[in-house]
Amino acid sequence: MKKPACFNLFxxxxxxxxxxxxxxxxxxxxxxxxxxxxxxIEKYPMISILGSGGMGCVFLCHDQWDEKQVVVKSRRC
Incomplete structure (x- = not known):
């Protein structure tokens, strides 16, 4: 039961x-x-959350293959 609680708290x-x-x-x-x-998250591990809203979340991530920072937008939150 801990996993839904962590996600709900998120x-x-x-x-x-x-x-x-x-x-x-x-x-x-x-x-x-x-x-x-x-x-x-294997290719794009999260560094921080840049923002969120009605359309989803925006994460600052590290691209493991190209060794650079990228922005990843998720539509589900």
Whole structure:
């Protein structure tokens, strides 16, 4: 039952614009079950959350293949 709680807490923190804690909760949920990942976290590990809104979340990520920072937008949040 811990994984839905971590993901739900992530969603609550997103709505409150507490992006640092939201990312920590999101990483906890993904660590328990990769099903909660909103994008390919193996290729694009998350560095931070840049923003969120009605259309989804925007993450600053590290591209493991090209060794650069990229922005990844997810439509599901």
């Amino acid at each position: 969603l609550v923190r997103l709505r409150n614009k507490d992006y640092v804690q939201a990312l920590a909760d999101f990483n906890s949920a993904i660590k328990i079950d990769k099903h909660y990942a909103l994008h390919d």
